[in-house]
Amino acid sequence: MAAINVDQIANALMQELDIYLSNTVEDIDHAVKVVARETAAELRETAPIGATGEYAESWAHRRSRQSGKDYMSMVVYSKKPHYGLTHLLEKGHDTVNGTWVDPIPHIAPAEEKAALWMEDMLTKKLGG
DSSP, rough: OOOOOOOHHHHHHHHHHHHHHHHHHHHHHHHHHHHHHHHHHHHHHSSSSTTTTTHHEEEEEEOOOOOOOOOOOOEEEEEETGHHHHHHHHHHOOOOOOOOEEOOOHHHHHHHHHHHHHHHHHHHHHTT
């Protein structure tokens, strides 16, 4: 029977774990990008149109500033100057003459759907 060095086993195991980590990070990055893109597209479809339609068209996505080498984060947002409307439309607001404008929930449902998409994609990709 041949003797096996413990260091060789440890090195082989670390190489396999590095390969798994690399593949997993790629799968997660891909899933995050797809979900962000699809969520922005859904918000463009479900957001209130308004008089000009500019608010609905203002939804976009980008890589978050907190993203790093081993951490991927994307942000779905409404571009200037429409970002100020998001809270007012989602939660409702008072008008100048004192009447109440009912909320039009469109961000919370898209966020919930994005969380389910993300979970589903990762389960499929990582074999959950």
